[in-house]
Amino acid sequence: MEDSDGMPQERRQNQYTGKKTGGAGSRSGQIRSVRQLALEAMTAVMDNGEYCDKVLHRILEQQTGLDRRDRAFLMRLVEGTIERCVEIDYVIDRYSKLPVAKQKPMVRQILRLAVYQIMYMDQVPDSAACNEAVRLACTNHLIPLKGFVNGVLRNVVRFHEDTPYPKAKENLVRHLSVWYSMPEWIVTRFMEQYGPQQTEAILRSFLDEERGISLRCNLSRASKEDIVASLRKQGVTVEEGRLFPNALRIRDYGRLNELEAFEKGWVQVQDESSLIVGEAAPVNEDSVVIDVCAAPGGKSIHIADKMHGEGLIRACDLTKEKVTLIRQNLIRTGFHNVKLKKHDAMEFIPEWEETADVVVADLPCSGLGVIGHKADIKYKTKPEDIRALAVQQRKILKNVYRYLKPGGTLLYSTCTIAPEENEEQAAWIAEKLPLEPVMLKTLLPESVLGECAEKGYLQVLPDLAGGDGFFLAAFRRKEQA
Incomplete structure (x- = not known):
């Protein structure tokens, strides 16, 4: 088990890629529109029950003017916020007088998106995350609540690195639930099946940011050597699969449908x-x-x-x-x-x-x-x-x-x-x-x-x-x- 009394910052330092300077703030007009799209996606998924992958696919198909950086920002923001939602709600509840469960749905999603940026997106200055959340509240007819949004987020900025998380020794299920952002009933189920150590390994794997995407090679269409050469020629990071020789893992690939190997049917996305x-x-x-x-x-x-x-x-x-x-x-x-x-x-x-x-x-x-x-x-x-x-x-x-x-x-x-x-x-x-x-x-x-x-x-x-x-x-x- 990990150190149950470690502060959240200790865990996140290894996930940060740089100091919070520059980045999204330099393109505020574009990023504001992307944040609005992120809010619409969160509403569709978390409030209306739609599937995240389908929602993002629909938005990206409609928003043809988004460049590669904007698309990446949108996907990272929405997918990351959903992935960390249990933890984010825990942090919001620590610094809001009104619990997440009682907040207006749109306010809840605005806060979640902003807190994710504060905690997990290094390229976004804290001030930009707060200011853009307030702007979202105003542009979505929530002007009377902009002070509430601003106040909660300023508290999160000041205090989140010292947030006391549930301790494993006192309540292991609650600790793992918040630490790995997983509903408690699923943690309990895994604990009963696999015990604490295997459960934590499973939960940790769900948050593995290095997993990339898995491809299966259609070897009757092209040799594995030709497939790998094609991918690397387009700047894709390619690794061998771990179970089967006809599997590859890739990262740094931009749009999948722009890859020669995908377009020609040499590979299929398949875990x-x-x-x-x-x-x-x-x-x-x-x-x-x-x-x-x-x-x-x-x-x-x-x-x-x-x-x-x-x-x-x-x-x-x-x-x-x-x-x-x-x-x-x-x-x-x-x-x-x-x-x-x-x-x-x-x-x-x-x-x-x-x-x-x-x-x-x-x-x-x-x-x-x-x-x-x-x-x-x-x-x-x-x-x-x-x-x-x-x-x-x-x-x-x-x-x-x-x-x-x-x-x-x-x-x-x-x-x-x-x-x-x-x-x-x-x-x-x-x-x-x-x-x-x-x-x-x-x-x-x-x-x-x-x-x-x-x-x-x-x-x-x-x-x-x-x-x-x-x-x-x-x-x-x-x-x-």
Whole structure:
């Protein structure tokens, strides 16, 4: 455990990149407009329940005049504020007479954005963070509250480095919740599953700013050497993946769609942990595969690449928007052996019965393993959602296993680390469906499996590979008597 009595400044010094001078204040007109966009994004995500990635994508598509620096500022401000929201609210409550929970929603978001800048954005002078927050209050019809906003933020500027955080010895769950900005119910759940040390490792990994973005190389489209050379030629920092040789991690890349390797379909954005599905798929160039919840298409494309564009993959998802997203990735990568269908996986398709060699069931889940790059999940997911999702998963599984030929393989996966959706589901599948567990060491290298080599499933924890948490279990349909 970290020093529970250390002051916040001790933790943040290693995250700062420089003294608070210059930076955003020199382009006040542009940055003011970006802060307004950040406020609109925070309102959409934290008050209206929209997803952060979709909101930012929409704003950036609409605001074509933003240069690279403005785009980076907007994304850092919104994503960082959401990521640190539990801690930020704790700090605001220390220095505001009116608790965060009782503040007007827009005032709450203005304060959150400003406090994040004060605590975590070195290039923004404290005075600029305060002044621009007051300006936001005025331009959004909150003039009577500009004094309140200014007063709270001035207190934060003066005193936040000495804020007394909850002590681990007195309340470990509360300490970890504030320190790592995680709702207490999730911390409690992780503590019960993994104990304090593993829990802290998971929480720390969610805040890892060095993780970059993970790419999978489409090796039937280009060699890994050519892909790496192309990325580096465009100034991208490239590192090897940690689990699989066809994975890369990149940073310093600007717009992804401007990279030659992405534009030509040589790479697919896909967290390395999730590559275990495609790597485990026992396919050849004659295989028939059904991917029942396929968007955005990474796993289908991975398997298509593994099949060298041959065979047949049926990729389905619930909405037109999700199917369109898969189609866009297929057009970019150039795979023609994937056929798309808008379909609800809880509805059985009789024509597909016993036609598939492999069924990929990467099902809707609580997403507790992907908080590291989708921080809004920790506020949207509630404890009761996990049981409801487990019920939904079973309904889907009762349908989709029937698509398997006798002897065919079901790959069940999630991006969560909740036992109800993972280990308990694997046990249910083995007990209730005419499927038998497949030892994953027959499908994946032991270097990936580790201590799970002798188990019928693989649980990748967020801290293990520097990426997402992920779960996989494999089953074979029993031969008919």
